[in-house]
Amino acid sequence: MEYVMKTQSLSKRYKKFTALDNLSMNVPKGSIYGFVGKNGAGKTTLIRIITGLQPQSEGEFEVFGAKDSTKDIYQSRRRMGAIVETPSIHLDCTAEENMLSMYRIMGIPKDNRVNEILTLVGLGDVGKKKAKNFSLGMKQRLAIAMALCNDPDFLILDEPINGLDPQGIVEIRELILKLNHEKHITVLISSHILDELSRLATHYGFIDRGRLIREMSAEELEAECKKCLCLTVSDIGALTAYLEEMSADYKVTGDNSANIYSDIRINALITALDKKGCEVLHISEKEESLESFFINLIGGEGNE
Amino acid sequence: MSKLLYDNLVRMSRSFMLKMCLLFFIAVPAIHIILSKNNPRVTEYGSINIEGLFFIPMVFSVLAGTFLAHDYLQNTIRNKLIVGHTRTNIYISNLLCISAYLFIMVILYEAVAMGIGIPVINDKSLDGDIITKNMLFVIPMLISISSITVFLGMTLKSNAGTMALFMFFYASMAFGIFAIDPEMSYDWIKEVAKWLPSAQLMMLNNAQVVDEPVLKIVYAAIVTAATTGGGLVLFKKADLK
Numbered sequence: 163m164e165y166v167m168k169t170q171s172l173s174k175r176y177k178k179f180t181a182l183d184n185l186s187m188n189v190p191k192g193s194i195y196g197f198v199g200k201n202g203a204g205k206t207t208l209i210r211i212i213t214g215l216q217p218q219s220e221g222e223f224e225v226f227g228a229k230d231s232t233k234d235i236y237q238s239r240r241r242m243g244a245i246v247e248t249p250s251i252h253l254d255c256t257a258e259e260n261m262l263s264m265y266r267i268m269g270i271p272k273d274n275r276v277n278e279i280l281t282l283v284g285l286g287d288v289g290k291k292k293a294k295n296f297s298l299g300m301k302q303r304l305a306i307a308m309a310l311c312n313d314p315d316f317l318i319l320d321e322p323i324n325g326l327d328p329q330g331i332v333e334i335r336e337l338i339l340k341l342n343h344e345k346h347i348t349v350l351i352s353s354h355i356l357d358e359l360s361r362l363a364t365h366y367g368f369i370d371r372g373r374l375i376r377e378m379s380a381e382e383l384e385a386e387c388k389k390c391l392c393l394t395v396s397d398i399g400a401l402t403a404y405l406e407e408m409s410a411d412y413k414v415t416g417d418n419s420a421n422i423y424s425d426i427r428i429n430a431l432i433t434a435l436d437k438k439g440c441e442v443l444h445i446s447e448k449e450e451s452l453e454s455f456f457i458n459l460i461g462g463e464g465n466e
Numbered sequence: 467m468s469k470l471l472y473d474n475l476v477r478m479s480r481s482f483m484l485k486m487c488l489l490f491f492i493a494v495p496a497i498h499i500i501l502s503k504n505n506p507r508v509t510e511y512g513s514i515n516i517e518g519l520f521f522i523p524m525v526f527s528v529l530a531g532t533f534l535a536h537d538y539l540q541n542t543i544r545n546k547l548i549v550g551h552t553r554t555n556i557y558i559s560n561l562l563c564i565s566a567y568l569f570i571m572v573i574l575y576e577a578v579a580m581g582i583g584i585p586v587i588n589d590k591s592l593d594g595d596i597i598t599k600n601m602l603f604v605i606p607m608l609i610s611i612s613s614i615t616v617f618l619g620m621t622l623k624s625n626a627g628t629m630a631l632f633m634f635f636y637a638s639m640a641f642g643i644f645a646i647d648p649e650m651s652y653d654w655i656k657e658v659a660k661w662l663p664s665a666q667l668m669m670l671n672n673a674q675v676v677d678e679p680v681l682k683i684v685y686a687a688i689v690t691a692a693t694t695g696g697g698l699v700l701f702k703k704a705d706l707k
Contacts, residue, residue, distance in 0.1 A: 176705075214547040216705040239550035246548070247707070250541040252477070263542075266473040268549050312549065 164191040166316050166348045167212065172221035174207050174372075181207040183372040184221070189316075189350055189365070194342050196363030197352040198456055204372040205352040206247050209320050213244050225316070240268070243309030244318035249301040250308075253294035257285050257304050260293060264311040275311075283307045284333060298325030306334070310341075317341065319351045323358060335362060356452040370460050387450040390421040391428070393442060400440035404431065421448070470551055470559035478567055483529045490525060491571050495579040499586050519572065519604065520642060520668040523611045523635040526571055530564045530612075531628025534619030543706060553702045557620065561694065565612040572608060576601075599675045603666075603683070610663040610686040610693075611635075617697035623704075635664045642668025661685045 167189040174182040182204045189195045199205045210216045212223060214235075226241055228234035251260050261276045280286050283303040288296075293304060302325055309317060319338070323331045339362065341347045353359050359366075366383055368376045378386070395401045398418050405412045410424040432442055478484055537543040546556050618634065619627040642665030645656045659665040660678070663686055670676060 210705075210707070213544070215544060215707065217703070236550040236552060239548060242548060242550075244544075244548045246541075246544055248541060250544040252536075252542055253540055263473055263477065264545060264549075266476065267469055267546055267551070269469040308545065 165189060166191045167223065167225050167350065169208070169212075169223040170221055172208065172211065172223055173219045174204075174211060174216070175219045181372050182211070182218070185369070185372065185374050186221075187367050187374050187377055189348060191348055192342070192346055193364045194338065194349045194351065194362050195365045195367060196359040197350060197367050197369065198354070198356060198359060198452075199352070199369035200354060200460070203369045205369060206320055207372075208369075209244070209246055209318055209350075209352060213242070213246055213318065214239060215246065240312065241315045242318065243312060243314035243316075244320070245302075245305045245309055245322055246318075246320050249305035251293050251301060251304050254292060256290050256292055257288050257296075257307070260304060260308060261311060264308045268312050270312065279307045279310050280304075282310075282337065284330075299327060299330050302326060303330070303334075306337070313345075315347060317347050317349045319349065321353055322351060323353070323355060331358060338362060356456060360452040368456060368459055375459055383452070383455070387452065387455050388423050389447060389449045390423045391426070392419065392421050392444075392446045392448050394419045394444035395435065395440050395442055397435075397438070397440035400435055400438040404434050404438070418443070467551075467555040467559050470546060470555055471562055474559055474563035475566065478533055478563060481529070481533060483532050484567070487525060487529045487571060488574065491522070491575045492578050495575055496582055499579070499582050503586050519575070519670065520639055520664060522568075522571060522575065523615075523664040523667070524632055524639065526568055526611075527615055527631035527635050528628060529567070530615045531619050531631045532625070533564075534560060534616065535623070535625050535627055538623040538706075539625070541707065547706070554698060557616070557694075557698050557701050560620065561612060561616045564616055565609060568608050568612050568615075572604070596675050599679075600670050603676050603679050604670070606683045606686040606690075607663040607666050610690045613690040613693040613697075614663070617693035620697055621700050638662035638664045639668055641665040645669060661689060663689065 165188045167187075169185055169187050172182055172185045173180065185204070185208065197205050197208075207216070211218050212225065218230075223230050224238075225235060226238040228238040252263060255263065257280055258276060261280065262272060265272055265276070277286065280288075283306050285300065285303050285307060288300070293301060296304065302322065306319070306322060309319075317338075322338075323334055326334060335358065338349055338351070342349055351359065351362065364380050366376070366378055366380070367374055392415075393401065394416075395418055398414065398420065401420055402412070402414065405420075405422065408424070408426060410422055410426055412420050412422045412424070414420045428445070435442060537546075543556070547553070614634070615631055618630050621627070622630055638659075641655060641659040641662055644652075645659035645665060646669050659669070660682055666676070666682055666686070676682065
């Protein structure tokens with residue numbers, strides 16, 4: 163598999179505090195990589211190192227095959243676009259002037275793409291309004307537009323939907339999916355809004371206290387976020403006895419309820435319980451969400 | 467680096483502070499000359515011309531400091547790094563931009579001082595040779611002032627840099643005043659003043675060529691090299707947000 167970005171034992175220390183601890187991760191080409199972690203986990207620190215804002219304390223990384231210790235990394239970065247934490251825009255300039263500033267920095271001649279990109283992110287009609295008068299959502303959109311100036315192959319978005327209204331979130335999601343599917347741009351998104359990430363990501367990296375805990379594809383995550391049957395019965399003892407006989411994977415969740423993770427025949431279950439005088443009061447299907455998976459993952463690490 | 471320099475020059479040209487500085491450097495010599503015209507004790511416009519250069523670093527430092535701080539306060543320095551520019555190129559392009567505009571300020575100031583001063587006050591005793599040599603001497607001083615400005619501005623990374631610049635140049639102007647004061651007998655002040663470029667500007671006049679020009683140019687070159695080298699080292703190691 164080809165990787166756009168790889169890190170190898172990356173560490174970052176600020177005096178006594180370790181922000182990144184021996185982090186190794188791989189972002190596959192063409193993926194939307196969801197980088198998941200709590201506030202302060204190290205997501206933004208990693209992004210700052212990759213984008214050249216901060217040097218690492220130890221370890222190395224490569225982008226498009228160019229190692230950070232070589233001069234080729236500067237060429238590789240020209241194929242990147244990024245938003246790091248907050249929008250990096252000139253507040254005393256209009257949206258178009260901000261875009262033209264990026265064009266100048268990149269050495270790109272002014273063309274029609276400026277207006278195309280601004281329209282794409284929903285800023286086509288802001289006219290001469292200065293960025294300091296933009297809402298937070300508009301500033302975020304402008305930052306995304308500026309990250310798209312050089313037609314990047316790799317887009318790094320650090321909390322891109324912060325400050326956006328629900329419609330804005332949907333628009334940005336659709337934009338990211340469009341960029342990935344149509345232009346085959348690899349995207350690294352860091353976020354703690356897991357529900358939104360679950361609609362986008364093809365791969366995940368879970369980080370906590372500077373360490374990468376798990377790295378997995380969306381398919382692997384789906385398999386791990388177990389579906390289960392939730393039962394409420396009149397006699398929990400009868401249920402658990404039956405499930406033990408069947409060697410089923412289950413968990414008692416209350417005085418009269420349990421979750422069954424194994425694949426069992428519901429008709430046979432109800433018939434067996436009925437014979438034992440146990441009534442099934444409620445039955446439903448439940449799927450573990452990304453949030454609960456992440457909390458269990460972090461909670462498991464925290465208990466080690 | 468040319469791309470960075472071009473962007474810096476364009477953004478500086480559009481800044482409100484630059485427009486205020488340009489207005490200042492046109493108005494001050496013009497007003498000074500007009501007010502001096504009716505003063506019978508003023509026989510030469512020299513007090514406006516080369517002797518007025520000493521305050522330019524202080525005023526210019528406000529413009530330069532805010533321009534340099536802008537990139538940090540609004541985090542737009544990230545944009546330059548993310549797209550693959552090296553830290554050396556970013557630093558040098560800032561230095562070149564600041565130097566270019568400082569020279570523009572001085573040229574503008576001199577153009578107004580001479581353009582209005584000569585016909586209005588009409589001093590025929592001025593020696594063109596002395597003025598030319600002193601003006602050439604100013605060039606390494608201006609380069610040194612630019613390098614100090616960029617060093618402090620990019621090291622302090624905030625509006626504190628602007629304040630530090632203003633205070634530094636004000637203090638070095640004071641050294642210049644004390645160095646030319648005949649009642650001030652402390653040699654160490656004169657020695658320190660030889661190193662400070664804005665203090666050197668304080669000592670210029672149209673009556674004589676600057677004293678020990680080669681030594682002072684060497685000092686200016688050392689200050690330029692030290693502040694540029696030191697600034698680059700600090701900037702390359704800096705953790706930016």
